[in-house]
Structure formats: structure tokens, C-alpha cells
Amino acid sequence: xxxxxxxxxxxxxxxxxxxxxxxxxxxxxxxxxxxxxxxxxxxxxxxxxxxxxxxxxxxxxxxxxxxxxxxxxxxxxxxxxxxxxxxxxxxxxxxxxxxxxxxxxxxxxxxxxxxxxxxxxxxxxxxxxxxxxxxxxxxxxxxxxxxxxxxxxxxxxxxxxxxxxxxxxxxxxxxxxxxxxxxxxxxxxxxxxxxxxxxxxxxxxxxxxxxxxxxxxxxxxxxxxxxxxxxxxxxxxxxxxxxxxxxxxxxxxxxxxxxxxxxxxxxxxxxxxxxxxxxxxxxxxxxxxxxxxxxxxxxxxxxxxxxxxxxxxxxxxxxxxxxxxxxxxxxxxxxxxxxxxxxxxxxxxxxxxxxxxxxxxxxxxxxxxxxxxxxxxxxxxxxxxxxxxxxxxxxxx
Numbered sequence: 001x002x003x004x005x006x007x008x009x010x011x012x013x014x015x016x017x018x019x020x021x022x023x024x025x026x027x028x029x030x031x032x033x034x035x036x037x038x039x040x041x042x043x044x045x046x047x048x049x050x051x052x053x054x055x056x057x058x059x060x061x062x063x064x065x066x067x068x069x070x071x072x073x074x075x076x077x078x079x080x081x082x083x084x085x086x087x088x089x090x091x092x093x094x095x096x097x098x099x100x101x102x103x104x105x106x107x108x109x110x111x112x113x114x115x116x117x118x119x120x121x122x123x124x125x126x127x128x129x130x131x132x133x134x135x136x137x138x139x140x141x142x143x144x145x146x147x148x149x150x151x152x153x154x155x156x157x158x159x160x161x162x163x164x165x166x167x168x169x170x171x172x173x174x175x176x177x178x179x180x181x182x183x184x185x186x187x188x189x190x191x192x193x194x195x196x197x198x199x200x201x202x203x204x205x206x207x208x209x210x211x212x213x214x215x216x217x218x219x220x221x222x223x224x225x226x227x228x229x230x231x232x233x234x235x236x237x238x239x240x241x242x243x244x245x246x247x248x249x250x251x252x253x254x255x256x257x258x259x260x261x262x263x264x265x266x267x268x269x270x271x272x273x274x275x276x277x278x279x280x281x282x283x284x285x286x287x288x289x290x291x292x293x294x295x296x297x298x299x300x301x302x303x304x305x306x307x308x309x310x311x312x313x314x315x316x317x318x319x320x321x322x323x324x325x326x327x328x329x330x331x332x333x334x335x336x337x338x339x340x341x342x343x344x345x346x347x348x349x350x351x352x353x354x355x356x357x358x359x360x361x362x363x364x365x366x367x368x369x370x371x372x373x374x375x376x377x378x379x380x381x382x383x384x385x386x387x388x389x390x391x392x393x394x395x396x397x
Contacts, residue, residue: 132163
């Protein structure tokens, strides 16, 4: 969520000229003592009843509507927007001013919409993901979350278009009481970005899209940054409807041996540590027909199941292994310490590349006969054409 300090709000109230804002709205003002007066746009004003003070930088209607306030109140009323939206508009269109500067900016421009209103649904979802991706790169809270989880490598952020839904998407769309605003919100609801309530579905979440080889966004996962949420608020979200696609499908084409995690954050943990041939289910029961079809299509020979080491993860791993073996795919079970998942283990036991390497080499063979050798190494996972993998700072929890 965009956050504004009290000092920033007060600075806007002081340094944005209310006189020029009113005049920019097409209202003619004339001197009246120390103030200026004009016709109030918020009711049928036959005689000038809008009083604007350059000294106090406030406005007030002495007529029927009795409205008034600061430059923020003016923008809220004239544009039909919320307090937060009004501050966002003013902040993005007010030049940085030195403390005590008497210069005042006058105009408010609409923030550019990040989506094309005539785009089809596939392109529209892609544009939203692009917006979330851009937002993450300037959001300290989201970058801090990635660092705390050990998945803040710039290479990973760029490669998988990681994003952040900070609740500002709606600020850049026409208001819902306008035809264009209602239409685009209806379409965003249809593709799952908005809910029927009018709220962003993934608001407050790290956003991890699942991108098909042809560039289509087939699934989107959101993980709330904060854990101190209202009771019952889910921390893990996906687009409505059945899961589609396979995350990091390019890895399946590059290797006959695949690490399969329970979650996308666990898969990113392996990837950032150098184990690039990794993908993920969509939760403990989230191995889909799309996963199995992709494994068969790319002729995967071995799967290292790196699900959480808890009762649910163990049961799901056993069930999944049976299905994969039946499909002719050999399986190993990567076993973390009890109660841990890949990310928690990597954060606890550093350096990450070595700790995950130990877990891989210690994986338990599932099947009959002699186990095929595990070939996974961090070095092998990085293609020769790639630049050296950036070292992610160790995080100990």
C-alpha cells in the first residue's frame, strides 16, 4: 500500500497552490478583500459563493453545499477520488521543494493507466503483471521481504517477473462511476485480478506469475508480505479457477532430472542458490495434469520431490511418487529436518548452495532396484552462457 507520512501530507497542503488548482479546474476567481471568490462547481451556484484564500491555502463554499478544506479535499471532491488517491495524484505532480520554499505547483495530472483498455484478456493480464513487476522494484517493503526470504537476486526478479500488488493499480484506472472505469474493472474481475467486491485480489502480496514458453500468463500466485493479518485472512492466493501451466518450464527442456517443490517460494530458493532445473506444485495437493503432461513431453527421467517435511508434505510426496513411478519416472524424496521446508532450511543452514546440495545428495530413493545416480549440482544448473550467479546474502533465522 502507498504510505504517506504526516509531514508529507502537510507539505502538500502548504506547497500546492489552492488558487491555481481551482483556476486549473476552469473556475474564474476575482479578488474579494484578502481572498478570491468564484462560482462553486459542486452545486448550482448563481452567485459566487466559493471563497479561496491564498494566505491559508484553504477553500470554502458559503452557499448550499458548504464544502471546504485543503488542496487534498479539493482534489477528492473535484476528481471524485479517495483521500489516498488524491494524495497520490498531488504527490506525483508536485515538484520536490526545499523546506520553506514559497514556490507552489498548480496542476494535477491523471496518473497514466498501466493497461490498454482495448487489450484482449491475455494481454490485459500480462500488462497487470508488468505493472506489479515495475512496482516491486521501487517498493522497499517488498524488496525487504524478498531479502528476508533469501530470494532477492536481481536475476530471479527479472527472469520470473516477480511483482508486488501494493493497492495502487486502481489509482491509475478511471473511477468506477465512469463508463471506462466500470468496464475495465469488470474485465479485470473476469480475469481474476479484481474481486466482485471491487478490491484487488492480490493486494498486499508478493506476486509470482507462471509464464508459459509462449509468454502467456497461465497462473498467478500471491503471498501476503505481512503475517499479522486479521484472523481467517489467507496468506496464499492464486487466480480463481483451476491451476494452469508449469512454472519455469524451460528447466524441463534443459534437464532430465527435475527438483519439484511444494511451493513457488521454495522453488525460487533452489533457483537463487544455483539449482536452476526446478519447478513447483501449487501447494501440497497442487501437482496437476499440466505438470504430468509437461514431464512426459520433455521426457523427464527423475524427479527429486522436495516437499515440506511435515505430515502433509510426507503424505503428498508418497502419493505423488507412486503416480510418477507409474508413469515411468524415477523418484527421490529430498528430506529436510522435520517441520521445515526448503526455504526455512536454506535460511537456517548457510551457505544456501551447500546446505541444499547436502539435502539433494542425501535424498532417499523411492522405488525398486538400484537407484539411478543423482546428477543435480549447483554448477551444472547454471548454463555456461549465463553470467556468474550473484551470491545472495546469507540470512539466518
